[in-house]
Amino acid sequence: MNSFTLTQATATDEAVRDLTSHDGAAYLGGGTNLVDLMKYNLERPTHLTSLGLLPLTDITSLPDGGLRLGALATNADTAWHPEVEKRYPLLSQTILAGATPQLRNVATNGGNLNQRTRCYYFYDLATPCNKREPGSGCSALTGPNRVCGVLGTSESCIATHPSDMCVALAALEAVVRVQGPDGERTIKFEDYHRLPGDHPEKDNTLKPGELVTAIDLPEEGYADHFTYLKLRDRSSYAFALVSVAVGLKMNGNTIEKARFALGGVAHKPWRDQEAEKMLEGQTASPDLFRQVAAKVFAEAKGYGEDSLHNSFKIELGKRAIVRALKQATEMSQVVNPNVFLNSNP
Amino acid sequence: MSQTIATPPTVRLDSDVLGKPISRTDGPAKVSGAAKYAAEFGVTGPLWYGYIVSSPIAKGKITKIHADEVLAIPGVQHIFSHENVPSLAWFDRNYKDDVAPGGSPFRPLHEPEILFSLQPVALVVADTFELARYAASVLRIEYDVEKHNTDLEASIGEAYDAPRGKTGFMPPPKPKGDMDKAYQEAPHKIAGEYIHRAQHQNPMEMFATTVDWLGDGKKMKIYDKTQGAPNVQQYLMKIFSLSTDEARVISKFTGGGFGSGLRPQYQVFLAVMAALELKHSIRVVMTRTQMFSFGHRPHTLQKLRLATDDLGQIQALEHKALHETSQFENYTETIVNWAGVLYPSPNTNFDYQLAKLDVYSPLDMRAPGAATGSFALESAIDEMAYAANVDPLDFRLRNYSYEDPIENKPFTSKRLDDCLHEGAARFGWDQRNPEPRSMRDGNQLVGWGVAAGCWDASMQKAAAKAVLSADGHLTVSSATNDQGAGTYVIMTQMAAQTLGLPMKQVTFNLGDTNMPAAPVQGGSWTANSVGAAVKDACQGIGKKLLKLAQKMDNSPLAGVDFEDAQFVDGYIRANEDITRSVAIADILAASGEEKIEADGKAGPNPINMLKYSMHSHNAVFVEVKVDEDLGTIHVTRVVNAVAAGRIMNPKTARSQVLGGTVWGLSMALMEETYLNNELGRFMNHNYAEYHIPVNADIHKIDVIFVEEQDDIASPIGVKGVGEIGMLGVAAAIANAVYHATGKRVRELPLTSDKLL
């Protein structure tokens, strides 16, 4: 870790001004990711603009029926917020499936969106990694890559975005509000994170100096038919191997509207709008779910066959979609199968 | 005072503490933060910090170190590397510690050659930790990179028979009969190949050393994270030509070891070298990543063949193992011998080989070798039982070894059969439908599996000292270690029981080389070895007290031999007539002595070792529930029945077995260090990606102790429970998964992808 200066900004435009007036500056949210990266000497900001005092911690209803999540609200406060629990239980569950209570208590919503990949090589300076050092190569293409992706990958990078929360935000079609040196703008969630292509060093479409101020949720929260299925190597405190967030609107056994997104498989929360359309207007059935799952992974590419390598995610991902859709339609078991509930305790 | 009390004391038995579930005496210090670990001790003068720089490559040579740029940073004191390391002891033997395997031990900063990835290549010393870390991050080092090989499977052709060299190494047993012929002719047979990759011990406390430079010649107080202060002291004395006074090693608390702290790690070498060169106090702490830079449970490939006759009696048994070692040492552990101890067979064959890779030497990790061997062996036994159409529990009883089949020696005690019976009863094994895939709970497949385990009951030389002060307080000390096992409390119990004192009147101290020597804490031998030494020291005090009592006027104990006296609740009493008693407090008062001291020692009995086979055993029963579509496995119930001689403290012993069970589950389902062969480097070197269980993974665990009366394995009847609890668990889980799903997985860990 190098030495750095720090400013505690108290207003949003002050924060943007502070950051843009320093070379090599970074925004500091809860610090649960950035500070780790600094300790690993991967991120070397010489100045930090701390967002801790910004008045962006509220969660408020919007006139259009939606809900605005302040960028500085903590993951914990968001997950346990009564409106979120009631109207967007998918989001609530998804946040609670991530990290640990301690981390969620300090991690912010803005920071969650911008957390970096968990690819092993990204975290180890001794190894080639295009995302960390463009042009150095991608160690994960052939090396152990259980954490890496199988959809939308490129030969430059096969990393995944590690967030759980963002998987729900993708399914919920959230909108990200940002403020930059040139003023405010909004970004549709599907456009917020990007695929690696030739520039894996760029995780998202934020422009230099832009600050996330809020995340807006549209009115529909799919509170009657939703699920978050997170498959991982242990019951908690592990990133997803594959996860699926589903929100459905049902009429009897007919699916009227379907939104779903996958985590753990791509450089961004993975949505497939064609696959969603395959569900709409149809009667829920295992066959249909299997067809949808097959469609989602039709173009998937695995990177190695043994258990250290990630090809298994293609089959696991398909099964996860089928199970998640079943859970959301039936609303019978909305618990994470990773957390075992003994039927006769 | 001449009047002695003749009335018998009321029998409260405050001192009858051995075998009781007493809480750790060190517990309050640990949970309140008062317990100090190696990196937490203050020093007399100012403290400097050393940060270790690790090699990014697995093989090659350092060609240039740009130290000057970094030394120019204010506050950076020094940079040690092979270029300026002081001249030290020359011979390999000086670098050998008690636990070193055969070969040439690694010498930190000795030469420019790189032998393994993450090898320490420099130590940056600065005024603060943050500065040292920063300076280390900008230190430029150039390397000539050479082609490395870390691929075990690609190195099978270069494997060689494991040589001797490591203390306690047992070569594979000699073959018996004609394995191939018996196997071919047998009606039922199975063969399987088993694999697990490297696993790291990962104790919570990072390896750390704080050297307090006392400014008096070369005198240092060396606070070290280790499982054996005396082993570290000997190592340092030989390398740096120090006296015991100069290299005093202290390790009061150890935040987990699991074998990683058996050998002195390189941070203690670096810290002591720097302190001696700079004549200054220094602290060196490894990073979590660096915790993956030394020993590990080796990546191991195993093959088993088994065959039975029509009655399910084993006729042929073959167990072969091959694992990695470093280029510089022949690390060995006992993997294939257990099959020979547990299951008699007229035809056997055993084989044990090593292959050299560009990695650091593996290092004993809880139940080294046995955990590995037992997974393969007990999986194969299960498979064999199915092939022979015998219940897996019956199969183990039918093929029970009543004496050690390898050496044809009797066991000092062996109640594995009772472990199997009692465990089965507690678990409800008789309700099991043997048919795979026959049991369900909702949409989950249910599987029940069993496995047995075996570990050595061994003893090492150990010493202790006991001091009884005039106020009646007993202080006992030994330079042993408590890595969390409960040594503090069980030794206090042993001392209290021996001298008939209440626990609160007894203090046990450990972890200081100024105390009588003790072996490293490993091998499950501490309770036995140090316990016997503590007892011996306390008996020494007892003998002196009895003599003093007998000098008192009209002593009621006149003419009573030590063997005929008992020490209970603060009194010495005659066995024959307990009304003949004297209070220890009165003896001390009458004697006018300021304190009474005695030394104690214990060690193995070589004649018994020749005549007998000494082992602890366990039987593990497991229930799993498997979501077959998603491959998730939950271990919903475990019964672990253990026969390990006398249990000194059922509470701490149970904790040991619980911990062992959890670790067995961890080995079965999660643990694996990902080696990237192209980079020659372990990649998941942190707690986020090296998975061990969380609370939500652990469900009901039942521990049963089947006590054994065994005065031959140990003078105090104790076999130790440090490792035994882990054995059998991984195999029982794999067997349960087979029972649930019909799938036999022979590769650990059993991650969900292996069931898809």
Ligand SMILES: Cc1cc2nc3c(=O)[nH]c(=O)nc-3n(C[C@H](O)[C@H](O)[C@H](O)COP(=O)(O)OP(=O)(O)OC[C@H]3O[C@@H](n4cnc5c(N)ncnc54)[C@H](O)[C@@H]3O)c2cc1C
């Ligand atoms: C051990 C561990 C386990 C974890 N497990 C999980 C898990 O299972 N699932 C999961 O989803 N997450 C997990 N996390 C990640 C955790 O969710 C993130 O670290 C956290 O959400 C980041 O939020 P923060 O406020 O601390 O971000 P910071 O660390 O402060 O910032 C992260 C990045 O975002 C930028 N940033 C912060 N705020 C803003 C803003 N308002 N506008 C623009 N840029 C901003 C920072 O500059 C930085 O680049 C885990 C983290 C750890 C350490």
Ligand code: SF4
């Ligand atoms: S997958 Fe991406 S993050 Fe991982 S090594 Fe390759 S380039 Fe780096």
